[in-house]
Amino acid sequence: MTDVPHAAVKAAALLAKLSAAEKIAFLHQQQPAVERLGLAAFHTGCEALHGVAWIGRATVFPQAVGLGATWDRDLLRRVGEAVSTEVRAFRQDTENAFRANDVADKHPMVSLNVWAPVVNLLRDPRWGRNEEGYSEDPHATAEMATAYCRGLRGDDPAVWRTAPVLKHFLAYNVETERDIIDIKVPPRVLHEYELPAFRGPILAGVAAGVMPGYNLTNGVPNHVHSLLKDALRAWNPELVVCSDAQAPSNLVDREKYFATHEESHAAALKAGVDSFTDGGPDSRLTVERFTGALWQGLITEADIDAAVGRVLAMRAATGEFDPAVDPYAGIRADVISCRAHNDLALEAARAAIVLLKNENEALPLVVPESGASEEGLAVAVIGHLGSRVLTDWYSGELPYAVSIADGVRTAFGDRAVTAVDGADVVNLRAGEAEFGPFARQDWGTSVQCPVPVHTLQAIENGRYLTLAGDGDTDVLADAATPDGWVVKELWEFHQTDDGQRLVRSNATGRYLRVGDDGRLVADADSAEEATAFVIETVTSGIRQAVAAAASAQRAVVVLGNDPHINGRETIDRDGLALPPDQEALLRAVLQANPDTTLVLVSSYPYAIGWAAEHVPSILWTAHGGQEAGNAVAEVLTGAFNPAGRLPQTWYAPDADLPAPDDYDIIGSGWTYQYSQREHLYAFGHGLSYTDFEYGELVLTVREDQRGSFTIAAETLITNTGAVAGQEVVQCYSQALDASVPSPLHRLQGFERIELAPGESRTIAFEVPADRLSHWSEELGAFRLESGDYEFTVGRSSADLPSRATVRLGAP
Template identity: 45%
Template sequence: MRGSKKRPRSTLVVALALIAGLGATVPAHADDPAYPFRDPTLSVDRRVDDLLDRLTLDEKISLLHQYQPAIPRLGIQPFRTGTEALHGVAWLGETTVFPQAIGLASSWDPALMERVGSAVGDEARGFQQERPEGWGLNLWAPVVNLLRDPRWGRNEEGYSEDPALTGALSTAYGEGLTGGDPDHLKTAPTLKHYLANNNEYHRTTTSSDLRPRVAKEYDEAAFKPAIEADAATGVMSSYNLVNGRPNTVNPDLDDVVRDWSSYDLLNVTDAFAPGNLPGDQQYFPSVVEGDAAAIKAGIDSFTDNNADSSVTTGAVKSALDKGLLKEADVDEAAGHILSVRVRLGEFDPGGGTYGAIDKSVINSPAHQKLAREAATEGAVLLKNQAHTLPLKKSDKDVAVVGPLADTLYTDWYSGSLPYAVTPAEGIAAKLGTDVATSEGVDRIALKNTATGKYITTGDALLKESAETSTAQTQFDVFDWGGGVVTLRSADNGKYVGYNWSGFANDQAQPGGWFVQQQFKLEEQSDGTYLLRYAGYETEESWWGNPVYVGPTGADGTLGLVTKEQAAHYTKDVVRSGVDAAVAAVKGKDSAVVVVGSNPSINGREAHDRTDMSLAPAQEALVRAVRKANPNTVVVVENSYPTTLGALQQDVPALLWTSHAGQETGNALADLLYGDANPSGRLTQTWYRSESDLPSILDYDIIKSDRTYQYFKGQALYPFGHGLSYTSFRYGDLRRTADGYEVKVTNTGSRAGDEVVQLYTHQRVSRDKQPLKQLKAFQRVSLKPGRTKTVHLKLRTSDLAHWDVTRSKWTVEKGTYDVLVGSSSADIRSRATWQVAGETIPARDLTRTTRAENFDDYDGTRLVDESKERGTAVAAASDRAWLKFTDTRLGSGATEFSARAAGAAGTVEIRLGSPTGTLVGTAAFGGTSSPYTYETVTADLSRATKGRTDVYLVLKGAGLRLSTFSLR
């Protein structure tokens, strides 16, 4: 089956249907195996065509919603798209919980990723067999959005800031989920979220400016490998806009993504995104026009209004009535969906190849073992001064302290933990003895200065009632940074949260879509504190004022009040967390401090983080423990790069792990005590400061020098970094027929894995090129003293970049550096490669040129040329400009012509610089619609012939330019 914009229909099947009278008639049995669509010996295309021919129009329309109903007359069962499977099956109950996606990726191990994907696919099958009508096999994973900014709230869901690494790992995970045979799918994975989706701030209304080079070389390059390898069966469109157009109606879903695939793809919308088109985005007048445009753009399945499909089906029917859609459009979308259902074995006898998998696979011993292996491989040794690690097992008098020392937190896309091995439990099991523990958090009581009464827990809502401090008035305060804390009751060990009626201590962990357990203790000038509720998922409360805590009833029951009405509390510290931790570590053989993040707070879906620093209370804890016990090592357990500040210098050993699932503690113990050798590598740059980053809304990695590819500063830890307990020597880098090879020797005393990374750099280019660019990598296992020749594939075509002058991939002639090492900054061997490519000719602006194909810019935005397709450039300031480098003016251009729309203004044509020689000015009177274009011209008789840089200076904010020429 070939992927295409229009599915080929089998004329033979249609003819047979007519001759036999099959059509929509019902045979003797609805599940009659004589139906061609139930015959596994036929091609997928023929089976899909047969089934389509049997469906009524209403039945076909019913397939276009997430919840597809049963069709009893044909024996067809309900089908649901969208089972979350980011790092295990989520939201269906207890299941094997693997490390977060960022942790899995830090293994740099495609083989491991495929095995994890296979295990997750098995468990999805197990759940689906238990409840086929509600638990589907269309999985929404993996997330392949690139991690261009570590402040992105969903950083833990992605794999890397690099498209090659992301592509390789997502392909491996997808192949595990599918089973490796696209004709017989174990599950149907969907790549999230297409495209350029790296901010949660106003995510439904912000537009990501994606110039052609960034789109082709970066964002699309992460999605293409898994689709091209048939390791994914579709993509989910993202909430955001790209170049002014909502991704729900992005024509690239059809024009680009389907062209990558050799099979039909099932493209879905994100949840409630169709409603955003006439809603937040105000892009269409109603859902009728919006849904029609989405189908034409390449959407097949609408995730909207939960299980209520009536809005979607009603909109599609109305669109057909209005002529916005044809039945052939519905057939296309329905056919894509049915292709996946056929390949899942739904219509095969016994459910097909994987029909026998049952729930016994869920959290099986083999999967538990795999979870431990994945948690081990994904941890990264950041620092190991004077061989502080591994610790000695003979030193059994150990303390494990910190807010994450004896707790495992789960994230929004985590399954329910079947069991939890905490760091303290894992170390205790490793040593065969108890370890001292302390969370290192303050225990406080809050007393209203006006009433003299403490906030008190009870059987119902929190009140101000007690006049003396007891366990019912005391709370453990966890500082997660950004001023956000959580309060855990000392009475029952449950977290305090808002439940829409008041405040109760009834939650085992902070979590939920709205994390209602977040607070801020705001110190006042008189030394008292206001308690501010912060359980919303944006910068400010989504319901406005009031957000402060105070008594709202005569009995002292707490509720939300305005700042002016807020209670002023004294904060009585009943127990110092630092003092308790220091007491626990004093005199111990060693101390392990486990700090980091809560994955539901300060960064998650719908909430970007404002900074990347460790919480102040946690930083103070580390300093105090280190002072009390010099034999201190630090484990950072979080979901994103952290600016460690002075701690980077103060502590001798740092080990990073993601929130790594049920086997976190065992994996950490294996690593800390040397039963496993650290081998994980960072998949994104760890910056020293937020000042190293531009705005989170700036998507142009080339111009803003983002990621290791373009970042010119000194990273705290570079992309690809990770230490080992052994050492490796690299030999000379040698060219082979299909790439390069290098000998790698384990020169240490321990067996270990090295991740050999191959980078290239183009010395001279017409265009700005990456400082380094990952092209290949391989994880190798070596015993002490052993050597292995590592082969790394590198083709000439791998050196291509997108040439905006001709809108094509090109490999330039010249010298390329080929670099191999253990990180992007630790290069061990290098070679040069003389490539017989092409020389990009001077720009020929006599041809119609798209304005978006500039070389540089200032003060502009990329916008939608029309609602259907195309990109234009709009002036965002009164003197914006576009640069077109190395333009041949020939014998001298005489006229400038351009298509303009939007606000009135002028286009100046200048040579050499934005303030260079003015050779023409085109005046534009403006149009009533930003999509109504008019031709504007300017006389260029003053232009001189030759080669020069041409600048178009746009004066007039809102002026749009689509195409132009100089003739």
């Protein structure tokens, strides 16, 4: 972080002028202003995972897992550039930025220290935060994270546009009891799988810091782990380590790893944590604990200086202390959701779409010249997600939203398209009392709740039934969306012996009853105190969907998840299946209209075994942000040729997955590298509307003066189809003579290229020899074994038409 002229000198000079008390105050996330030194207030952390979040309306790009599905480094760099430019606009033109958001009285402090990207590997598709990562592969994750960080950092050689922090170090891939779970990581898995995702962007010089994860790794909480220094600081001594929220207190309160907070905070500081995110904006407890630790001799002032100095150097690197040399100082609010950024959001949403199946060229849809044809409607868009654009916990506020139904109407014309929700409309009846009607959506189950949860959306006002009032006991149709850290719009239906239903709040665990005034309240602590309801179906969603599908030439069924429900931060999924009501809807529509396309809009893979066998064409996209509907419609109609590729394995419904906390990808066969389970769709899979032919693979070994060498893998790719298209060319290796279990395939390189019909291009991958090595626990280092290595190039980890073998000797 010392590439700003005199940044280190300026930071050191400021540090020397701070009193001990002031420096202790600077250990908290919210650093106070020091007017006598001209230091403004500062805080670490501005969420910027796929757009500026939690501040106001800003450009919303596809979820990170969708960006990972693009396999496009240049696109990720440009998205990072747009996001960091909007962060700068909020930071530097706050009044105008918030006036544009109609909240001119809200002026929060926006930090140029951005907490993004997430580089945790998508080892387990049941992970609640699957949407936040790029890939299950460490090389792909490192490459995409480096590209995004490069955009966040900016191209100026001296000043950083924003200072990105990688999340969450390390082995963080479980939400259930995430703050106390101990993840066991074998040495080979640590060095070959876990660490490379962090090492890539750090060694590239584009990451300013790292955030530790909540969990323990091999018995040690990540916030006091020796690898903070032995790995991260060995790669870059100036990295700023920001704690995760409340994690410092967890060392005592939840993990019981230390007896006192003075001991725990001292240990975290000495382990390498520089900024303590604890107690929200109130720094009082953090200051008290460090003051006590210093007084007790648990830390020295030199320990404090090291941490505060790194944060000051990061601040200096953004040009804060020398605005005259800041090339980004002129950025203003007019860049927020500007035309160029909106266009980029559409480009990213297009690039993220994966064509999973296209039997008998069912896609693209043919657009009738006159819209509606003699046979009836052109397209029926069916499903709750067909008419909605959903955000997630780390999304910004959408500046506008184009749903899939909106996009299809643009392509076909309003009169040629109908949109049907597909949800049952129900009343809750208890004697003479009736509540509703509500559209009831089934969102499935999770580890925390094995009973399906539902939302109830009032037909009268479109609002969701939610909890309100003191103690969350009032029940009102008042929520615009299911949202919040605790989602108060989720309801469980528990059947009684006589066939009625008890309705239980998933948020509080209390049951509904009809109060004395005839209104619904959620204050019954037991089933005995609850009111039993009859769920009366007013309108069958499946019947409406079947009628719409039968009257249309083509049906598009849109299924998936709400990112705030059953698979999100703190909540893991309990399996890979679609919610039963969603699959029932799909089956009924397909029976009514065989020309049905399934569009999955989801933050994670589903085990769609029946659909994969029976539905002619299937698309998958992560939640794609403001332009999701236009992007999907362009792919459906062939206006854009899909080229997204899966960033993780889609397992078959009967695949026996390891336990969620089993991090031994080698011994337990996790990910495409080691899994020999039945897969629906392989890592890297994705189809196109054109065909690509792969030529012979030629390998060349190039030795350098130091005795190491690089393998060049080169092949010719030709578009043999009738339309232009993009191909993601993937290169893998396998050690055929390995003395230890080695990956079945190991990604070594990838390129997303575009070819016109008949066009050919030679693609070459440079693979350093050290990327073929494995970690030797005996040596405590990587080891390259002599033997045969097979290189393959192709369309996915399971479709590799070009292959060649080379024999290598260890240097």
